[in-house]
Amino acid sequence: MKQVLILVAHRPQRSPSQRYRFEQYLPYLEQQGYAFTYSHLINEANDQLFYGSGNILKKVLILLNTIRIRWKDIRRFKQFDIIFIQREALFFGTSFVEKAAYKSGAKVVFDFDDSIWLPDTSPSNKKFAWVKKPQKFFETVNHAHLVIAGNAYLAAKANVPATTRVIPTTVDTNFHKPMPVKKVSNAVTIGWAGSLSTLKHFETLLPVLEHLKSEFGNQLHLKLIGQANYQHPQLEVESVIWTHETEVQHINTFDIGVMPLPNDEWTKGKCGLKALTYMACGVVTVASAVGVNTEIIEPNKNGFLVSTENEWLEVLRRLILNHELRQRIGEAGRQRVETAYSVQKWKEAYLESFNSLC
DSSP states (O other), X not given: OEEEEEEEEEOTTTOHHHHHHTGGGHHHHHHTTEXXXXXXXXXXXXXXXXXXXXXXXHHHHHHHHHHHHHHHHHHHGGGOSEEEEESOSOSSSXXXXXXXXXXXXXXXXXXXXXXXXXXXXXXXXXGGGGGOOTTHHHHHHTTOSEEEESSHHHHHHHOOGGGEEEOOOXXXXXXSOOOOOOOSSSSEEEEEEOOGGGHHHHHXXXXXXXXXXXXXXXXXXXXXXXXXXXXXXXXXXXEEOOOTXXXXXXXXXXXXXXXXXXXXXXXXXXXXXXXXXXXXXXXXXXXESOTTHHHHOOBTTTBEEEOSHHHHHHHHHHHXXXXXXHHHHXXXXXXXXXXXXXXXXXXXXXXXXXXXXX
């Protein structure tokens, strides 16, 4: 058995980036002779504390503990054949851990799915932004034997073509799939799923949703997955907390899934996860014509791409009024994910990437 040490920020099943980038491949890789040991920085007990507001002293103690965790890891690097690092080994602005892994004799795999060379800190931890150094990314990719990037734009930024492979963010279509759900009313549901850090993107769509709500009234229902207590003064929004167990069920209550994004360098690095989860569940998807979205979605065939507020209004109004169109495009979206963005499609490429190091 080849021994692999996984260095990540979060425990298994906690982070979307981890779940959809590599965790869903682990059972298959284990069948092929790989054994995995997890080392994560934030445990369940400290999770809400670290990402909540306040508690500065306790957060400092948590950060100091992450150094202790990685120091213990460094001391055991030589026990492993492969060291797999997702996004960064340590929250601090140093590549010391990545360099130590590279010098240990183990093969180093670095995986990433965002424009992580740009500043980005969770809203509740802006005071700690100074400890980070996003530019360490360029040191990190030069101390990896294999870089796995989520799209071609990210791969080009890594700028180490000899060791970089593109493996898109994928979904398990045996898990994310259409399923019958009981709807609370006959209203058409427009839904969005995401984290607190991406809520700002959803809110760029609020003027459009306000306009549609005034036009359609009770014929339109809005739903948000990710925040249990989201409220808006002009809109009645059903908001539910995200859990792994209920995610697919909630997405299946959507009639239309939306993915608004600004057009900037950060979003060009996004890997289209929201769109993929909606589409895999057979939900017709409307997304901003930004970055990899333009590769995933074929407009008017398996989804819709929009750029302006008027285009959002036009497409969403059309879909609200046309059940057959929603169903047809939703089914085509499911087929698109199955053939191009599923775990089943990419698992052999993932295995081959690992085998190339041995």
